[in-house]
Amino acid sequence: MARIIVVTSGKxxxxxxxxxxxxxxxxxxxGNKVVLIDFDIGLRNLDLxxxxxxRVVYDxxxxxxxxxxLNQALIKDKRVSSLSILPASQTxxxxxxxxxxxxxxxxxxxxxxxxxxxxxxxxxxxxxxMALYYADEAIVTTNPEVSSVRDxxxxxxxxASRSRRxxxxxxxxxEHLLLTRYSPKRVEEGEMLSVEDVEDILxxxxxxxxxxxxxxxxxxxxxxxxxxxxxxxxxxxxxDVVDRLLGETVDxxxxxxxxxxxxxxxxxG
Amino acid sequence: MADASIEFKGTSFTLSVLHxxxxxxxxxxxxxxxxxAQAPDFFYLVPIVxxxxxxxxxxxxxxxxxxxEEFNFTFVGFTGSVTKDQRQLIRALGFxxxxxAKANASTNTSEKSTTSEKIDVVKSEQIVTPPKSNLYTDKVxxxxxxxxxxxxxxxxxxxxxxxxxxGAEVIADxxxxxxxxxxxxxxxxxxxxxxxQIYCQKLEAELVSINGNYWLSESMEQxxxxxxxxxxxxxxxxxxxxx
Numbered sequence: 001m002a003r004i005i006v007v008t009s010g011k012x013x014x015x016x017x018x019x020x021x022x023x024x025x026x027x028x029x030x031g032n033k034v035v036l037i038d039f040d041i042g043l044r045n046l047d048l049x050x051x052x053x054x055r056v057v058y059d060x061x062x063x064x065x066x067x068x069x070l071n072q073a074l075i076k077d078k079r080v081s082s083l084s085i086l087p088a089s090q091t092x093x094x095x096x097x098x099x100x101x102x103x104x105x106x107x108x109x110x111x112x113x114x115x116x117x118x119x120x121x122x123x124x125x126x127x128x129x130m131a132l133y134y135a136d137e138a139i140v141t142t143n144p145e146v147s148s149v150r151d152x153x154x155x156x157x158x159x160a161s162r163s164r165r166x167x168x169x170x171x172x173x174x175e176h177l178l179l180t181r182y183s184p185k186r187v188e189e190g191e192m193l194s195v196e197d198v199e200d201i202l203x204x205x206x207x208x209x210x211x212x213x214x215x216x217x218x219x220x221x222x223x224x225x226x227x228x229x230x231x232x233x234x235x236x237x238x239x240d241v242v243d244r245l246l247g248e249t250v251d252x253x254x255x256x257x258x259x260x261x262x263x264x265x266x267x268x269g
Numbered sequence: 270m271a272d273a274s275i276e277f278k279g280t281s282f283t284l285s286v287l288h289x290x291x292x293x294x295x296x297x298x299x300x301x302x303x304x305x306a307q308a309p310d311f312f313y314l315v316p317i318v319x320x321x322x323x324x325x326x327x328x329x330x331x332x333x334x335x336x337x338e339e340f341n342f343t344f345v346g347f348t349g350s351v352t353k354d355q356r357q358l359i360r361a362l363g364f365x366x367x368x369x370a371k372a373n374a375s376t377n378t379s380e381k382s383t384t385s386e387k388i389d390v391v392k393s394e395q396i397v398t399p400p401k402s403n404l405y406t407d408k409v410x411x412x413x414x415x416x417x418x419x420x421x422x423x424x425x426x427x428x429x430x431x432x433x434x435x436g437a438e439v440i441a442d443x444x445x446x447x448x449x450x451x452x453x454x455x456x457x458x459x460x461x462x463x464x465x466q467i468y469c470q471k472l473e474a475e476l477v478s479i480n481g482n483y484w485l486s487e488s489m490e491q492x493x494x495x496x497x498x499x500x501x502x503x504x505x506x507x508x509x510x511x512x
Contacts, residue, residue, distance in 0.1 A: 156415050201434070201435075203431075
């Protein structure tokens with residue numbers, strides 16, 4: 001049975017799509033069959049980050065409406081054959097999705113894949129609720145600042161009350177905290193919430209800390225998920241996240257500021 | 270072992286009370302006839318208590334009962350603030366006497382003159398009002414209360430085993446205990462209970478309120494981040510360290 005993982009946050013612009021792409025590709029590189037679904041109907045982004053925007057013919061809404069089959073809409077990744085993308089529609093709005101049809105699509109995909117990664121839209125409206133409804137696990141993407149943490153807290157409340165698992169009284173959704181755009185230096189200077197602060201407020205297990213990195217923007221523009229940039233801190237951190245999702249114990253990196261040498265201290269480095 | 274076949278329990282009911290203002294049975298009958306004719310179905314087999322405190326002279330109790338049963342009421346008993354002797358007489362005659370919880374001490378002085386209506390039918394009165402005593406039971410919430418969520422413990426204390434997030438709200442008619450950080454709003458004694466208290470392991474609340482008296486974060490500086498309990502002393506909120 002496939003693991004359905006929603007990547008969500010409440011707040012926009014915190015790195016949901018970047019994380020979905022990196023984690024999805026990372027899981028596929030480890031030999032898993034993975035499908036990435038873009039739930040952000042009307043604001044198609046995932047295909048851009050994945051670098052397959054020119055190959056979109058049919059989309060998620062076409063499949064929901066029975067205008068195309070899953071096989072027609074799924075785009076196979078050129079780098080890893082076990083990874084597929086189900087793109088969002090750019091011309092419809094979020095009301096195009098309904099629970100029954102989404103459930104049917106997820107059920108069909110579950111027979112073909114090991115992991116279904118749902119890239120949620122921002123907000124707490126119908127689109128975001130649809131993305132999290134069928135989830136078994138949730139990766140709550142959070143930036144180390146108060147408004148993002150507050151919104152994540154709100155989404156955690158939704159996961160616990162509005163999901164299918166909550167409605168049926170099943171085992172609750174497994175929650176993971178993914179802290180993105182983390183800058184240890186700014187934490188040390190008191191400008192940013194620390195890992196401990198966020199963990200204390202949200203009290204869910206930490207899945208990973210992705211450092212603020214130039215590599216992320218570069219990767220997005222190139223349509224190459226940042227996990228492929230194995231030299232970058234962000235790429236390494238996403239690799240750790242994938243390993244942890246697969247059950248490995250990996251020490252956390254990039255959460256402490258680099259120690260300044262005596263010379264840079266003297267000269268204000 | 271099964272329980273006994275019967276059990277006695279005290280419960281309060283709302284009953285209709287018929288206030289008699291005259292001892293003249295004919296007048297009572299005439300007025301009853303008018304009243305019942307307005308809504309015969311409504312009065313059919315309604316249990317009724319007869320209040321006799323406004324009667325100036327004695328009345329034949331049995332005739333009163335016969336009369337109201339003629340109109341298809343179900344007689345329950347007599348009531349009213351009357352002398353001990355009168356009460357004993359009623360009981361000796363084999364009729365029940367019902368005491369109201371609040372001794373109905375008010376004696377209406379402004380009437381008994383020209384009003385043609387001599388009876389007040391259907392003035393619902395709570396016969397027995399037990400004191401609100403549910404406040405010793407607890408509503409227990411396990412896990413964190415997240416931003417945007419609200420938990421209300423009606424007529425109860427609220428116990429939260431977890432933290433209350435900023436933007437969340439916990440309300441109780443009794444006390445509130447938070448075994449975690451209190452970052453949201455906590456409202457204790459919501460229906461008016463000045464002895465209600467709020468306990469938490471870490472005070473970082475947006476608002477705390479007891480019986481309508483409230484504090485915003487800025488008033489909590491003294492014990493910010495500490496384990497405290499908050500209570501009212503002379504209608505002033507006070508916080509004290511727990512440890």
